[in-house]
Amino acid sequence: DVKVTQSSRYLVKRTGEKVFLECVQDMDHENMFWYRQDPGLGLRLIYFSYDVKMKEKGDIPEGYSVSREKKERFSLILESASTNQTSMYLCASNRQGANGNTIYFGEGSWLTVV
Amino acid sequence: AQSVTQPDIHITVSEGASLELRCNYSYGATPYLFWYVQSPGQGLQLLLKYFSGDTLVQGIKGFEAEFKRSQSSFNLRKPSVHWSDAAEYFCAVGLTGGGNKLTFGTGTQLKVEL
Numbered sequence: 001d002v003k004v005t006q007s008s009r010y011l012v013k014r015t016g017e018k019v020f021l022e023c024v025q026d027m028d029h030e031n032m033f034w035y036r037q038d039p040g041l042g043l044r045l046i047y048f049s050y051d052v053k054m055k056e057k058g059d060i061p062e063g064y065s066v067s068r069e070k071k072e073r074f075s076l077i078l079e080s081a082s083t084n085q086t087s088m089y090l091c092a093s094n095r096q097g098a099n100g101n102t103i104y105f106g107e108g109s110w111l112t113v114v
Numbered sequence: 115a116q117s118v119t120q121p122d123i124h125i126t127v128s129e130g131a132s133l134e135l136r137c138n139y140s141y142g143a144t145p146y147l148f149w150y151v152q153s154p155g156q157g158l159q160l161l162l163k164y165f166s167g168d169t170l171v172q173g174i175k176g177f178e179a180e181f182k183r184s185q186s187s188f189n190l191r192k193p194s195v196h197w198s199d200a201a202e203y204f205c206a207v208g209l210t211g212g213g214n215k216l217t218f219g220t221g222t223q224l225k226v227e228l
Contacts, residue, residue, distance in 0.1 A: 004157070033215070040123070040220055041220060042204060042219055042221050043204065043216075044218075045215060045216075103148075105158040106157050107156055108156070108157050
């Protein structure tokens with residue numbers, strides 16, 4: 001089975017802190033994603049990576065950056081956390097190629113910024 | 115740009131009753147369409163997907179969905195709901211040639227009454 005692992009399930013950080021959310025997938029997928037999930041807004045794409053060191057902005061990249069130094073690992077970075085970044089963050093991955101390849105999700109990281 | 119509308123925020127059904135969750139999309143070409151389910155505190159699990167062929171798609175857990183191009187809809191159905199189906203359901207559309215990025219609807223929360 002495909003496994004997407006988000007190492008931190010629950011985090012509480014202070015305003016202004018630098019925050020790292022880590023994600024690892026074990027299926028050699030080329031594509032990796034970071035989504036943010038908020039009630040009433042569904043999932044919104046923050047950043048997308050289609051290869052090591054390659055990234056594209058999603059719909060809401062402001063206040064975030066990403067790093068992909070190895071194929072299996074995709075990190076989301078909040079340079080200076082703010083209270084409006086309190087949310088659930090979902091990492092996902094899938095195989096590149098034909099459209100419609102299933103996207104597999106991690107269990108999510110709940111981030112609270114105080 | 116593509117968009118997805120799930121008009122029902124909350125739906126309550128009795129166990130054993132039939133279920134239909136609505137999804138409408140806006141996209142210029144034939145989209146790739148998905149339904150995901152999210153149990154409380156968990157990531158998203160794929161229920162089913164459509165990208166070509168038969169417009170009635172069968173998924174896991176007894177769910178099915180029908181693609182209707184004329185109505186720009188992809189409604190999810192189940193003939194008899196079980197209490198364990200209580201969850202949040204997300205419809206999503208993928209771009210053709212869009213690198214497998216998905217645009218999600220805002221979700222429908224399903225409650226099942228015993």
